[in-house]
Amino acid sequence: xxxxxxxxxxxxxxxxxxxxxPFLHIPIIEYTFAVVVLLGLVxxxxxxxxxxxxxxxxxxxxxxxxxRIGVMYILIGLVMLLRGFADAFMIxxxxxxxxxxxxxxxxGAIHGYLTPFHIGQIxxxxxxxxxxxxxxxxxxxLMNIIVPLQIGxxxxxxxxxxxxxxxxxxxxxxxxxxxxxxxxFAHGGWYGFVPYFExxxxxxxxxxxxxxxxQLSAIGTSLGSINLIATIVKMRAPGMTWMRLPIFxxxxxxxxxxxxxxxxxxxxxxxxxxxxxxxxTHFYTAGMGGxxxxxxxxxxxxxxxxxxxxxxxxxGIMSEIIPTFSEKTLFGYATMVIASFAIGGxxxxxxxxxxxxxxxxxxxxxxYSVTTMLVGIPTGVKVFNWIFTMxxxxxxxxxxxxxxxxxxxxxxxGGMTGMMNAFASNDxxxxxxxxxxxxxxxxxxxxxxxxxxxxxxxxxxxxxxxLEQKWGKLFFWFMVLGTGFVFVPMxxxxxxxxxxxxxxxxxxxxxxxxxxxxIGIALYVMALAFFLAHLYVSLRDxxxxxxxxxxxxTGRSLxxxxxxxxxxxxxxxxxxxxxxxxxxxxxxxxxxxLHAGEYEPIHMPKNTGVPLVIGxxxxxxxxGLTWRIWWLxxxxxxxxxxxxxxxxxxxxxxxxxxxxxxxRTEKRAIDTLYPSSRADVPVYPGGTVGTxxxxxxxxxxxxxxxxxxxxxxxxxxDR
Amino acid sequence: MSSSAxxxxxxxxxxxxxxxxxxxxxxTRTFGFxxxxxxxxxxxxxxFASLVVLSHASNMIGGPTPKNFINPIYAYGETIAxxxxxxxxxxxxxxxKKGSRSGVTGWILLSAILGVVYLGLSITDNTHLFQQGxxxxxxxxxxxxxxxxxxxxxxxxxxxxxxxxxxxxxxxEGFSQNVVYRLINLRLFWHFQAxxxxxxxxxxxxxGLLV
Numbered sequence: 001x002x003x004x005x006x007x008x009x010x011x012x013x014x015x016x017x018x019x020x021x022p023f024l025h026i027p028i029i030e031y032t033f034a035v036v037v038l039l040g041l042v043x044x045x046x047x048x049x050x051x052x053x054x055x056x057x058x059x060x061x062x063x064x065x066x067x068r069i070g071v072m073y074i075l076i077g078l079v080m081l082l083r084g085f086a087d088a089f090m091i092x093x094x095x096x097x098x099x100x101x102x103x104x105x106x107x108g109a110i111h112g113y114l115t116p117f118h119i120g121q122i123x124x125x126x127x128x129x130x131x132x133x134x135x136x137x138x139x140x141x142l143m144n145i146i147v148p149l150q151i152g153x154x155x156x157x158x159x160x161x162x163x164x165x166x167x168x169x170x171x172x173x174x175x176x177x178x179x180x181x182x183x184x185f186a187h188g189g190w191y192g193f194v195p196y197f198e199x200x201x202x203x204x205x206x207x208x209x210x211x212x213x214x215q216l217s218a219i220g221t222s223l224g225s226i227n228l229i230a231t232i233v234k235m236r237a238p239g240m241t242w243m244r245l246p247i248f249x250x251x252x253x254x255x256x257x258x259x260x261x262x263x264x265x266x267x268x269x270x271x272x273x274x275x276x277x278x279x280x281t282h283f284y285t286a287g288m289g290g291x292x293x294x295x296x297x298x299x300x301x302x303x304x305x306x307x308x309x310x311x312x313x314x315x316g317i318m319s320e321i322i323p324t325f326s327e328k329t330l331f332g333y334a335t336m337v338i339a340s341f342a343i344g345g346x347x348x349x350x351x352x353x354x355x356x357x358x359x360x361x362x363x364x365x366x367x368y369s370v371t372t373m374l375v376g377i378p379t380g381v382k383v384f385n386w387i388f389t390m391x392x393x394x395x396x397x398x399x400x401x402x403x404x405x406x407x408x409x410x411x412x413x414g415g416m417t418g419m420m421n422a423f424a425s426n427d428x429x430x431x432x433x434x435x436x437x438x439x440x441x442x443x444x445x446x447x448x449x450x451x452x453x454x455x456x457x458x459x460x461x462x463x464x465x466x467l468e469q470k471w472g473k474l475f476f477w478f479m480v481l482g483t484g485f486v487f488v489p490m491x492x493x494x495x496x497x498x499x500x501x502x503x504x505x506x507x508x509x510x511x512x513x514x515x516x517x518x519i520g521i522a523l524y525v526m527a528l529a530f531f532l533a534h535l536y537v538s539l540r541d542x543x544x545x546x547x548x549x550x551x552x553x554t555g556r557s558l559x560x561x562x563x564x565x566x567x568x569x570x571x572x573x574x575x576x577x578x579x580x581x582x583x584x585x586x587x588x589x590x591x592x593x594l595h596a597g598e599y600e601p602i603h604m605p606k607n608t609g610v611p612l613v614i615g616x617x618x619x620x621x622x623x624g625l626t627w628r629i630w631w632l633x634x635x636x637x638x639x640x641x642x643x644x645x646x647x648x649x650x651x652x653x654x655x656x657x658x659x660x661x662x663x664r665t666e667k668r669a670i671d672t673l674y675p676s677s678r679a680d681v682p683v684y685p686g687g688t689v690g691t692x693x694x695x696x697x698x699x700x701x702x703x704x705x706x707x708x709x710x711x712x713x714x715x716x717x718d719r
Numbered sequence: 720m721s722s723s724a725x726x727x728x729x730x731x732x733x734x735x736x737x738x739x740x741x742x743x744x745x746x747t748r749t750f751g752f753x754x755x756x757x758x759x760x761x762x763x764x765x766x767f768a769s770l771v772v773l774s775h776a777s778n779m780i781g782g783p784t785p786k787n788f789i790n791p792i793y794a795y796g797e798t799i800a801x802x803x804x805x806x807x808x809x810x811x812x813x814x815x816k817k818g819s820r821s822g823v824t825g826w827i828l829l830s831a832i833l834g835v836v837y838l839g840l841s842i843t844d845n846t847h848l849f850q851q852g853x854x855x856x857x858x859x860x861x862x863x864x865x866x867x868x869x870x871x872x873x874x875x876x877x878x879x880x881x882x883x884x885x886x887x888x889x890x891x892e893g894f895s896q897n898v899v900y901r902l903i904n905l906r907l908f909w910h911f912q913a914x915x916x917x918x919x920x921x922x923x924x925x926x927g928l929l930v
Contacts, residue, residue: 154741157742157747157751158747158748158751161751222758225754226751226754226755226758227751229754230747230750230751230754233750234742234743234746234747234750235742235747237736237739238736238739239733239736260754260757260758261757261758261761262761263758264758264759264761264762264765265761265762265764265765267762268762268765268766268769269765272769272862272866275855275862275866279855279856280856281855281856281862281866282856282857282858282859282862283769283773283859283862283863283866285859287780288780288781288858288859289773289777289778289779289780289781289782289858289859289860289861289862290773290778290859290862291772291773291778291859293772294769294772294773297772298765298768298769301765573735573736573737573739574735574736574739574741575734575735575736576732576733576734576735576736578727578732578733578734579727585729586729586734589729590729591729591732591734593734595735597735597737598737600737600738603741645884648884648888648897648901649888649891651892651895651897
């Protein structure tokens with residue numbers, strides 16, 4: 001049944017043995033391991049010292065609140081972003097050291113300081129981590145937090161499933177982290193080289209780690225996409241018609257439709273590889289009736305929709321930030337929506353451009369060239385819409401806006417070079433070259449830029465205080481500089497013929513470029529330091545930067561219509577939607593109360609530890625399969641099925657928040673913001689309170705005063 | 720300003736939906752299940768595409784061509800069992816509309832039994848092939864062939880297990896909201912597997928006879 005393995009195997013530990021623990025004998029990993037253990041001890045010690053375990057368990061680990069799940073997704077994303085960046089740093093350092101035939105070698109390497117086997121793992125880990133464990137969780141987390149708020153829902157459609165998706169993703173991330181210290185990782189690139197990743201060529205556990213971590217993330221993302229689509233379709237507040245949805249929600253809908261349809265294909269491509277590696281079937285083997293191109297096609301049928309899955313939320317974020325800081329409604333709303341879905345549609349028809357050089361007929365290549373260029377049309381529509389939104393608006397260059405504009409600029413650079421790549425004839429020149437790498441890094445950096453913009457933009461909504469601006473601006477500018485210094489030389493080198501994933505650069509003439517890229521990485525490291533300072537200073541001075549409900553003063557959509565931080569139930573009373581930019585419309589008409597009349601009991605889901613436990617079992621299952629510890633995998637599968645069935649017997653899954661508690665929570669939100677009487681806060685007629693922009697009132701007859709509840713009273717409250 | 724066609728008067732507009740009942744629970748659950756089935760359909764689509772790609776003569780190296788080993792009699796029996804099971808499940812749902820607990824229980828039990836009959840036929844058929852040395856490890860075509868057949872059979876296993884869980888829940892809870900939405904989702908699932916089986920029968924077995 002099971003395939004014959006090279007090397008030792010025992011029933012108890014599978015392939016695991018002391019030789020498989022590289023942190024015992026590889027210096028780099030020794031130090032990393034020491035640092036990680038130290039950090040882990042510090043975290044555990046701090047939580048214990050502060051007595052926060054109960055809070056952590058009740059408030060976070062077992063939560064089904066979409067905002068907290070979103071925050072945890074973003075935390076996973078940031079941690080993995082750091083890990084992916086460390087990989088990138090190591091790659092750049094190696095390529096800066098190992099240029100030319102006379103470059104010295106250190107630590108057992110012939111050139112540079114990393115052996116080819118090691119740098120292969122780093123390349124694969126960098127790609128996989130950045131795509132599915134950094135960008136994806138960050139975006140899914142943002143969608144999780146913002147989408148229910150923007151449609152006026154109390155929570156996601158399936159809160160329990162939401163937590164499942166989170167813990168599956170966490171399990172996958174943990175598996176990638178485990179591969180750092182136990183065994184090794186795949187060394188054939190993040191998308192797997194067929195048939196190089198077959199057992200006969202990659203007999204180690206590296207490919208298995210890669211495969212199962214990928215698989216867990218795919219399952220988690222699919223579950224999340226089901227949840228988000230159902231939320232947008234089914235959970236909208238009354239009056240929230242399709243053409244009143246905020247654009248970020250539209251972008252989430254299109255992007256999750258992509259995820260829903262494409263991730264299953266990834267699961268199949270990886271599962272068939274798993275069958276090859278575990279049961280000795282012949283899907284992708286060289287010979288024995290396997291088909292090498294089958295893997296490439298299946299993988300990229302997922303792979304290309306996946307990159308649009310990443311970029312559509314980024315476009316959605318830009319479409320939220322730019323109108324807010326231009327104080328204008330978004331230009332061309334309908335075309336924005338159509339463009340999102342057009343991009344989603346095109347994403348399904350372009351996958352072959354990832355392997356133009358792999359023996360497709362000229363007619364086929366031409367077809368995919370054309371479809372690839374087609375995506376420029378909807379994207380161009382979006383770019384012009386953003387520009388026209390800013391045109392004659394009151395543009396304020398605050399941090400979120402700066403990130404959005406950086407994203408816009410990077411989109412131009414990345415998009416134009418993408419058009420160059422779309423020509424099959426060009427691709428023959430630089431296939432698998434650095435030019436392609438630079439192009440897609442421009443694209444993912446625009447995603448990263450919009451993510452940072454989104455974090456700056458929505459941070460006050462989630463945590464109740466704004467991030468400070470000084471260090472944040474330094475962080476921004478150093479990110480800009482780093483991007484320029486790292487990737488402009490890459491474009492040049494790509495045209496000069498440098499290929500991807502080199503552990504050793506053959507031409508000494510390329511050394512200066514490598515040095516420039518190294519400078520860029522140093523700038524990135526400084527940016528990282530500024531980012532940490534940014535967070536630290538913001539946390540330290542949080543009491544000075546408390547945010548109102550409308551944190552930026554010019555918010556337009558529904559999420560600014562509830563307190564910052566958002567209470568667990570989101571809206572004390574479900575809003576009734578009248579127009580597209582509801583909050584902006586209400587402010588223009590002086591209708592700025594955050595609720596009306598009597599509070600009502602609110603029905604909410606209860607916390608549950610089941611998703612966390614199931615996620616842990618999934619991790620155990622994947623770990624057991626990786627090391628071929630069959631008993632562990634079997635027990636995990638049985639327990640997962642049992643947990644799912646037992647959970648379905650639980651009746652006590654919901655609770656009701658009584659109106660008194662809602663009132664207390666609402667009052668606390670106002671008292672935090674305005675501890676003393678509100679008399680000293682300047683009130684602008686018809687606008688928001690405090691630092692916000694004044695709006696012209698439409699009718700001058702309305703009397704605006706200050707009420708004791710901290711809201712602006714209005715002629716008729718209860719409607 | 721809004722660009723909606725109807726301009727809304729801020730003086731009379733309704734701002735808050737008081738006592739908003741929220742979403743329709745069963746409808747939301749069912750909708751989500753449709754979305755899940757879309758993912759499963761994509762998995763099947765990828766598997767069928769793989770089968771087509773791996774159906775050339777070069778993929779059948781070292782093994783028999785399907786014409787020589789496919790015996791559609793078993794598959795025909797499986798078809799009858801599965802469709803009968805779907806029919807009995809449909810009758811269970813008729814009884815659900817009537818609110819008859821005994822009717823639902825009885826018909827679901829029959830569906831589960833027919834599902835087990837299907838599995839028995841499938842297992843017999845496949846072990847028969849394995850004994851002849853026709854295994855997934857033989858060549859690429861047979862890998863894809865067995866991947867589809869066994870993946871579909873696994874769904875039937877899940878469906879039968881689900882039915883047994885539902886029988887327990889009907890006995891303990893009666894027709895609560897949770898039980899009703901699960902019964903509806905199970906109906907979707909069961910019909911979906913039958914639809915997929917049509918494809919398996921046509922493209923794996925009948926087409927295999929022609930190759």
